[in-house]
Amino acid sequence: MKSSEHVVIQDYRIQPEDREKALGQRGQVLWFTGLSGSGKSTLANEVETALHRQGKHTFLLDGDNLRHGLNGDLGFSEAARTENIRRVAEVANLMANAGLIVLTAFVSPFEADRKKARDIIGVPRFIEIFVDCPLAVCESRDVKGLYAKARQGLIPDFTGISSPFEAPTHPTLHVHTYQMDLAACRNLILDHLA
Amino acid sequence: MKSSEHVVIQDYRIQPEDREKALGQRGQVLWFTGLSGSGKSTLANEVETALHRQGKHTFLLDGDNLRHGLNGDLGFSEAARTENIRRVAEVANLMANAGLIVLTAFVSPFEADRKKARDIIGVPRFIEIFVDCPLAVCESRDVKGLYAKARQGLIPDFTGISSPFEAPTHPTLHVHTYQMDLAACRNLILDHLA
Numbered sequence: 001m002k003s004s005e006h007v008v009i010q011d012y013r014i015q016p017e018d019r020e021k022a023l024g025q026r027g028q029v030l031w032f033t034g035l036s037g038s039g040k041s042t043l044a045n046e047v048e049t050a051l052h053r054q055g056k057h058t059f060l061l062d063g064d065n066l067r068h069g070l071n072g073d074l075g076f077s078e079a080a081r082t083e084n085i086r087r088v089a090e091v092a093n094l095m096a097n098a099g100l101i102v103l104t105a106f107v108s109p110f111e112a113d114r115k116k117a118r119d120i121i122g123v124p125r126f127i128e129i130f131v132d133c134p135l136a137v138c139e140s141r142d143v144k145g146l147y148a149k150a151r152q153g154l155i156p157d158f159t160g161i162s163s164p165f166e167a168p169t170h171p172t173l174h175v176h177t178y179q180m181d182l183a184a185c186r187n188l189i190l191d192h193l194a
Numbered sequence: 195m196k197s198s199e200h201v202v203i204q205d206y207r208i209q210p211e212d213r214e215k216a217l218g219q220r221g222q223v224l225w226f227t228g229l230s231g232s233g234k235s236t237l238a239n240e241v242e243t244a245l246h247r248q249g250k251h252t253f254l255l256d257g258d259n260l261r262h263g264l265n266g267d268l269g270f271s272e273a274a275r276t277e278n279i280r281r282v283a284e285v286a287n288l289m290a291n292a293g294l295i296v297l298t299a300f301v302s303p304f305e306a307d308r309k310k311a312r313d314i315i316g317v318p319r320f321i322e323i324f325v326d327c328p329l330a331v332c333e334s335r336d337v338k339g340l341y342a343k344a345r346q347g348l349i350p351d352f353t354g355i356s357s358p359f360e361a362p363t364h365p366t367l368h369v370h371t372y373q374m375d376l377a378a379c380r381n382l383i384l385d386h387l388a
Contacts, residue, residue: 094285
């Protein structure tokens with residue numbers, strides 16, 4: 001470009017810290033992991049709404065906004081699920097760099113995938129929340145009818161039925177959604193953030 | 195989850211409008227397109243810095259933060275470049291849904307790819323900015339030495355040399371970086387946003 005008499009601010013790039021300062025908060029990722037039907041999305045929505053009411057700036061990544069968009073090209077094979085989680089982690093990392101408090105609600109059953117997510121996002125920004133509910137309870141709810149289909153063999157590699165859920169060994173937070181009510185689960189997370 | 199005596203806000207999901215209201219701005223995507231060396235990244239950085247100083251909340255997506263992260267699995271074939279742009283558009287859309295003003299700086303040489311990006315992001319949130327600079331000028335600068343390598347045949351499908359740049363026919367803004375100085379280019383964009 002031609003030289004200019006105007007003040008030009010070139011060569012300075014806005015940094016994550018600048019964005020956090022402008023937003024008055026730290027970029028973070030609340031990574032909800034647990035079986036289908038364990039209450040991940042319900043709890044993540046509840047936490048997001050509470051944070052929003054506190055004036056925090058948030059974003060929720062889940063199947064609703066990723067499976068038909070960014071990850072619409074991915075199936076449900078083990079490789080595709082690993083790639084799904086990798087992309088979720090990369091997007092969550094970018095959004096945390098933008099200063100947002102990001103909530104992700106995906107089964108993310110494999111320890112290696114969650115470790116990769118943690119590596120991408122970085123400790124201590126990565127907050128792993130194990131949404132723990134017994135399989136029998138998740139299956140008895142079966143809100144989406146997925147467990148019934150999985151039992152009939154209509155869904156291959158379904159977590160808890162035909163594919164393992166590798167429970168987090170050292171989650172940041174361990175929430176027992178079967179034993180605690182929703183408000184208590186939410187408050188446990190909010191207390192940790194505060 | 196068990197029933198609760200606490201007030202539970204379940205079943206309400208925070209919407210893009212809620213986030214925009216909290217941030218005091220509209221989510222938008224400034225899509226910079228142009229040849230390598232045309233000044234896309236410089237201009238996008240300049241605009242972002244100015245917006246940040248206005249108190250706006252922004253994020254810049256470019257090769258620096260996508261090529262080694264989310265799109266680290268993609269090469270430079272035509273199919274890979276199309277997928278690259280699709281993912282950029284999906285991430286930019288999510289970030290605009292978070293209420294941010296997103297700036298993207300990618301060559302994005304193909305009309306069909308930019309049209310897909312516009313469809314994903316939606317009009318009028320998608321602001322296409324054609325960063326227009328003659329090939330000869332871009333090549334003479336050759337900041338990264340890429341044109342020299344492309345001329346030697348070391349980089350296949352290099353835009354402007356061995357692969358076409360399909361200039362936007364109806365960009366929202368058309369910025370001639372060779373004829374206007376950086377501050378003037380920046381102000382043209384800021385004036386459009388204001």
